Amino acid sequence: MAIMITDECINCGACEPECPNTAIYEGGMEWTWAGGTKLKEVEMEDGTVVDAHLKQAPLSDEYYYIVSSKCTECTGFHEEPQCAAVCPVDCCVDDPDYRETVEELEAKKAFLHAE
Template sequence: MAIMITDECINCGACEPECPNTAIYEGGVEWTYAGGTHLEEVDYGDGTVVDAKVKQSPVSNEFYYIVTDKCTECMGFHEEPQCAAVCPVDCCVPDPENVEDEETLLAKKAWMHGE
């Protein structure tokens, strides 16, 4: 399952540099699939293909957020999600809306990092 940042976030920014997938962004900041990955384009599987460098709308304008499509819970990099490990207010928690098993998370890591 992906990690999410709750509205208890104090915007300290401790989590952002810890993410090996560059899936964490400051509130209001646009994100890209390409940032921190080897992706050049993303195929949504419905015939839609987008340039990975195209900026996407922020998930939150108020506090730091995690892009679910880029979150692997640090699987294949670390033993635990690093954002949760460094968060001083424990607001990086499992996202019950985005449950993924270990195999799926590792496949996502391989897809993003060209492995």
């Protein structure tokens, strides 16, 4: 499953540089699929293809957030999610809305970091 940041976030920013997928963004900041990846295009669930550099609306205006579609729980990079490991208030937790198997997380990593 992906990791999420709860509203207990103190906006310290410790998590952001730890993410190998660049899935963590400061509140109010736009995000892109291409950020931290080599993606040029992304095919959405409905079949439409979007430019990976196209800016997306922030998922939170108040505190740091994680783009679940880019989060792999650090699978293939680290033994545990690094955002949770460095969070001083333990607000990086499992996201119950995004349950994924290890195989699905590995496939997501391969997709995000394809050469």
